[in-house]
Amino acid sequence: MKQVRPMAETLIDVLLDASNVTHKGYTFLDDAMSAEEWSFADLAQEADRRAAYFRSLGLKQGDRLGMIVPDGKDFVLSFFGAVRAGIVPVPMYPPLALGKLDSYVDTATRILSTAGAKMLLTNKQVSPILWSLLSRVKGLEDIILTEKVANHDASKVKQDLSDVRITGEDTCFLQFTSGSTSDPKGVLVSHANLVANSKAIMFDGLKSDSETDIGVSWLPLYHDMGLIGFVIAPMLAHVPVVFLPTLSFVKRPTSWMEAVNKYRGTITFAPNFAFGLAAKRMSPSRLEGMDLSCLRVVGCGAEPINPNTMRNFVGTFEGVGLNPNAIMPCYGMAEATLAIAFDDLSSPFKTVTIDRDAYEEQHLATRYDGDDPARALELVACGATFSAHEVGIMDDHGVLLKNGKVGEIVFRGPSITSGYFDNADASKELLAGGWLHTGDLGFVLDGQLFISGRKKDLIILNGRNYYPQSIEWEVEHVEGIRRGNVVAFSTRGDNTEELVIVAETKVEEGLDELAHQIKMRVHDVLGVRARDVVLVGPGGLPKTSSGKLQRRRTKAQYEAGELGRENRTMGSAATKVKLAKHFTASAVARIKHGIKKGSAPARRIASRVLRPESR
Amino acid sequence: MHTDEQIITLFKEAVKEVDTGTKVGDVTMATELSSLGLDSVMTMEVIGVMEEKLNIRFPDEDLATIKRMGDLAGLVRKLS
Known part of the structure; x- marks a missing residue:
């Protein structure tokens, strides 16, 4: 087993470290599943080229750059380019197809305003609906097209990147949490947060092997699980990844496991709803000839995990070699960079059935083996946290609770954010007492973390x-x-x-x-x-x-x-x-x-x- | 060339394939797709099924312009 354990302190170090790796990297598939390959060395070189171009446009270290870039390859290259120049990208979700454009533009206005974005990067196809943002967002100076960034004449851009001075404490990018709220908050993700969480994910959690592992992902890149889990962390560990477009997965949910099969993927992740879609649409004829024995990790996170969905997924694909131990429920959130806890890979996923009455009324997690389905609450175990990190369960008075008691899940360690961009009040509340307050309810039983609900009753639909x-x-x-x-x-x-x-x-x-x-x-x-x-x-x-x-x-x-x-x-x-x-x-x-x-x-x-x- | 009726039938079949629980009532060319009660993921799944059945690919940027059944039918005719 081979692991690259870089001494990187920043994502720029990670890019420089990857610039010698010419024999593997990222593969970008288009909707017709044809592939374009980029070695890590090529990615790092193109990041330098784009960094220089961004600087030539007047973007300086610390400036925020909004990114509404639907294409995976362009997103990755531009993101790394901005980071290489010390510019702070603000990934944003693209307008959904058949979407409601008015409310989309409203949300984009609020995010860009909150972030104090100086410029917005998008592509030719999306830009027509975004020009109004220039007049709506104070301080937004220009809209840049990815086509121009990709095709610019490098010989005319004279920019030296040697004066970019970034330390681990500097903000690498702003992660706005998904969902429509009138008051968006941008999580400050520092270089040190990213390096700490990426190492926790790749080495503690996934035990990744840079020689044999291959990631497969359709996850959106403007979201933490796709961006950190499959773009940043694998680059740190030199693990190759195959990306398919998010829309291709949603249109044809079978394409996910088909890509895993074709590219012999060993690691893939998705939210719960995707496991349902993938299994539902998989017909016996599509399963024929498929061999998923290559899969070592199938992570599930980002929304509540339904044990039946997981069982159904295993039931659908076990016949074509899926190892039930590969199913890995996990827990995390943007404020923790990404990952908080991972299940281990030595056994199938675990669940516990607790008494709903004791849970609701006494905030206790006690095992229930009766036969009243209304009292039985089955929850999926999300494993334990990583080295140098700590998870606790806290009551409303800030007191840490014993195992089996239900309270708010709190988290600390090098992965936690220093707060929200330009929002001292919310940051203070988030980090009260030195712990990250997740807002999720849960408990610890037999060393396993269980997530049982949301303190503020947040509703999560399709991620x-x-x-x-x-x-x-x-x-x-x-x-x-x-x-x-x-x-x-x-x-x-x-x-x-x-x-x-x-x-x-x-x-x-x-x-x-x-x-x-x-x-x-x-x-x-x-x-x-x-x-x-x-x-x-x-x-x-x-x-x-x-x-x-x-x-x-x-x-x-x-x-x-x-x-x-x-x-x-x-x-x-x-x-x-x-x-x-x-x-x-x-x-x-x-x-x-x-x-x-x-x-x-x-x-x-x-x-x-x-x-x-x-x- | 597909008639309006054929495209509506195909659409309804696609909805059924995606989610047997959803009942789509009367649909005409003037029907707004958003009024049919499909969420965004389901709508894209329906589009995906139609692509496979017709052996076409709707360009991403065109999808954003589809509001009514008639828009979808127009796009199907343009592409097939």
């Missing part, structure tokens, strides 16, 4: 983050819905997380049509699809004694079948009894607390204004 409030507020605009009486949450579907909306209404006729309107509104404005809309009568949503909505409880009731699916309002006699109990309980509670009818929604709205979402 993008949504705040429940943003969905709920849209639903409230639908006529017939009681304002302040909507709950949105995600629940495990067959393969992926699915959005469920529960709303109170006084309307008794035409409920199907009302549910349809809600689905349409959420889709039109946010571009997400609600799998189920449940309409309940006034008071049908669980609330605290002070009238606050209880998202987690609503979700538990929904999952236990107590809210009624398929748009039913009040179904069985049992439901009616429950609802009657509920009406009584909330009426009593209201009287007890002396709250006049109607004041609760008003207070909810006030609290939103006073306490805007911080993360």
